[in-house]
Amino acid sequence: MENKLIKEEISEQFYLYKNKLGIPKEITLSFKGIGDSGMYTMFNSIIIENKTVKQWTTNPHRTKFVIIHELVHGKFKELKNPFYIAFPFLIPPAVSLKYAMRELRANTIAHEKLDCSHEVLEDYFTNYCNIKDTSTNLALGYVSGITYINLIKSNPIWNKQAIEDALEHFTSEYPGFRKISLRKLEKIKSAFIQQL
Numbered sequence: 001m002e003n004k005l006i007k008e009e010i011s012e013q014f015y016l017y018k019n020k021l022g023i024p025k026e027i028t029l030s031f032k033g034i035g036d037s038g039m040y041t042m043f044n045s046i047i048i049e050n051k052t053v054k055q056w057t058t059n060p061h062r063t064k065f066v067i068i069h070e071l072v073h074g075k076f077k078e079l080k081n082p083f084y085i086a087f088p089f090l091i092p093p094a095v096s097l098k099y100a101m102r103e104l105r106a107n108t109i110a111h112e113k114l115d116c117s118h119e120v121l122e123d124y125f126t127n128y129c130n131i132k133d134t135s136t137n138l139a140l141g142y143v144s145g146i147t148y149i150n151l152i153k154s155n156p157i158w159n160k161q162a163i164e165d166a167l168e169h170f171t172s173e174y175p176g177f178r179k180i181s182l183r184k185l186e187k188i189k190s191a192f193i194q195q196l
């Protein structure tokens with residue numbers, strides 16, 4: 001398929017899911033970069049990288065997963081502090097936990113909008129978005145693919161239970177998060193519940 005046509009079809013999906021997610025504000029879509037993911041930027045735009053575009057003809061659900069994931073970040077205006085991106089080891093644990101909850105929410109909602117298909121979920125995190133379990137990734141809110149698969153399978157819908165279970169999992173599984181005060185944990189929990 002011709003690249004221009006692929007991009008037209010992807011744009012169509014982008015606006016379809018933007019409506020489905022109830023996002024009224026203007027978010028633009030652009031195609032940039034050679035990588036295999038997407039990004040929500042401070043200019044209120046979503047960038048889809050070339051390898052994600054290329055998935056469209058063979059594995060369209062992977063492209064859709066990325067689109068929905070980034071749209072969820074856009075819906076809640078979730079930008080990471082650029083200073084923290086440059087120096088992830090300086091990120092306070094409570095901020096990392098908030099980032100981890102954002103990533104899980106974006107992934108859970110993508111799964112939800114793709115009909116909660118286990119096949120799609122497993123393919124995406126096993127064969128495509130294979131996140132390495134490193135301290136840098138965790139600081140930026142990313143956990144391993146298998147963790148996303150397990151957490152999302154046990155709570156396929158993003159609701160109060162999913163939020164509580166995720167916080168319980170993250171704080172018991174990752175030693176760095178155990179230092180976070182109860183007051184801060186409550187604050188993170190109620191912020192996510194309020195956005196339901």
Ligand SMILES: [Zn+2]
Nearest residue numbers: 069073103106
């Ligand atoms: Zn993300």
